[in-house]
Amino acid sequence: MADDGETATVKEPLDLIRLSLDERIYVKLRGERELRGRLHAYDQHLNMILGEVEETLTTVEIDDETYEEIIKTQKRVIPFLFVRGDGIILVSPPLRS
Amino acid sequence: MLFFSLFKTLVGKEVTVELKNDLCISGALHSVDQYLNIKLTNTRVHNEQKYPHMMSVRNCFIRGSVVRYVHLPPGAVDVEVLHDATRREARGG
Amino acid sequence: MADAGTPMTTGVSKTPAEFLKAIKGKAVLVKLNSGVDYRGILACLDGYMNIAMEQTEEYVNGQLKNKYGDAFIRGNNVLYISAINKSAS
Numbered sequence: 001m002a003d004d005g006e007t008a009t010v011k012e013p014l015d016l017i018r019l020s021l022d023e024r025i026y027v028k029l030r031g032e033r034e035l036r037g038r039l040h041a042y043d044q045h046l047n048m049i050l051g052e053v054e055e056t057l058t059t060v061e062i063d064d065e066t067y068e069e070i071i072k073t074q075k076r077v078i079p080f081l082f083v084r085g086d087g088i089i090l091v092s093p094p095l096r097s
Numbered sequence: 098m099l100f101f102s103l104f105k106t107l108v109g110k111e112v113t114v115e116l117k118n119d120l121c122i123s124g125a126l127h128s129v130d131q132y133l134n135i136k137l138t139n140t141r142v143h144n145e146q147k148y149p150h151m152m153s154v155r156n157c158f159i160r161g162s163v164v165r166y167v168h169l170p171p172g173a174v175d176v177e178v179l180h181d182a183t184r185r186e187a188r189g190g
Numbered sequence: 191m192a193d194a195g196t197p198m199t200t201g202v203s204k205t206p207a208e209f210l211k212a213i214k215g216k217a218v219l220v221k222l223n224s225g226v227d228y229r230g231i232l233a234c235l236d237g238y239m240n241i242a243m244e245q246t247e248e249y250v251n252g253q254l255k256n257k258y259g260d261a262f263i264r265g266n267n268v269l270y271i272s273a274i275n276k277s278a279s
Contacts (some may be wrong), residue, residue, distance in 0.1 A: 010233055014240040018187050022180055026258075031117075040176050041183040043099045046264055048171070049179065067181075080174070082100070082167035084133075087117070089192045089222065089267050092246075092258040 011041065017042055020093035025050075027083070028090040032058040046085030053078045099186045103189065104129040111170040112137075114159055120148060122157065133161035159170075210235060210271070217274040218243070222267045226250050229274065230261065239265030 010016055020039050027035040027048070037050030057074045104126065113123040114135060121144065124137030135160050142151040203209040213232055220228040220241060230246035241263040248256040 010242055012234055012236050013240040013262050014236070016186070016233075016242045016260055018184075021183060022176075036136075041099060041103070041179045043183075043186055047100050049100075049103075049174075051171075051176065078166075078168055079171040080169045082169055084161075084166070085164050085264070086162070086266070087165055088264050090222075090228075090258075090264070091262040093260050093262075 013097075014095060016042065017046070017091060023094050025091040025094065027088060028092075029083075029087045030089060031087070033087075034058075035081075037081065043085070044090070046088045048083045048085065048088075050081050050083060051079065053081045098131075099182055100133060101129065101131050102182075103179070104133065104135070107169065107173060110173055112170070113143075114164055115166040115168065116159070116163050117165045120151070122151075122159070124153070124157075125156055127156075130161075133164065133186065135159045135164070135167075204225065204234045209273075212271045213271070219274050220263060220274070221269045222263070224267070224270050228261065230258075232271070233260075235248075235271075236265070238269045239271075241265065241268065241271070 003091060008018070017039070021042075024036060025039050027037075027050070029035065035050060035053050035054045036056075037053030039048060040051050041049040055078060056075050059072050059074070061070045061072060062068070063070055098149050107126050108128060110126055111123065112126050113121060114137065115121050120142065122137060122140050122142055124140035127136040127138045129135050136155050136156070140155055140157055142154070145152055194240045201235040203212045214234060216230045216232060218230065220230075220243070222228070227249040228243060228246050229249065230243040233242040233244050235241045241261075243263065244259070246258040247254055248258070
């Protein structure tokens with residue numbers, strides 16, 4: 001784990017992000033948005049750069065007649081994306097073995 | 098300072114800024130400051146029908162706090178250099 | 191600061207900082223401003239209330255929606271952190 005002199009221990013929450021550098025991560029954002037992409041850079045605000053990102057946008061519509069909730073998801077792929085940290089709710093790294 | 102430095106290296110490049118109100122503006126990155134406020138030149142708004150008031154806007158200043166995403170040109174940044182800079186930033190605090 | 195030799199349970203911690211220290215490694219419930227709940231093991235947290243959790247389960251309107259092996263929660267979204275009394279639940 002500690003391949004290049006970095007410790008694999010999690011002493012503070014940001015260590016979890018540090019250990020995910022160059023890994024594919026899941027990011028949950030405000031506004032029902034989710035991202036999956038490779039983490040190339042981040043800072044203490046959780047501003048990030050992700051590569052080969054898939055964004056999923058979830059919207060709920062109400063059917064005019066039945067009043068049923070219709071959940072729709074839109075996906076798009078963005079090759080190289082800067083994400084502002086203030087919109088981030090949760091980050092989940094890939095499962096560590 | 099990592100992203101401020103990074104955006105400075107992208108001055109002159111074509112980027113797309115997506116705002117938190119869903120407005121999407123493409124243009125050449127003119128300048129950036131420490132708050133990641135951004136100036137764009139030669140701008141074009143996506144979905145102009147929805148935002149007709151933006152039709153004649155050719156230059157703009159965007160407050161950093163209203164930005165959701167910035168779509169960057171792939172290949173404009175060396176990801177290995179980014180990883181190293183990020184590790185240095187993480188160590189520095 | 192609590193004496194190192196004193197076993198501190200969450201019930202007797204006197205300050206918020208002592209409480210947070212006492213629940214590290216324990217099962218917790220984290221509620222966000224949005225109302226979403228996260229249940230899992232608190233790995234650590236920092237001064238911004240950024241949280242690292244393990245074996246995290248995400249509950250939306252009381253329904254389990256997702257599971258994460260590890261999860262980082264950005265502190266500004268946190269409404270409260272509550273210790274889960276395992277024997278009670």
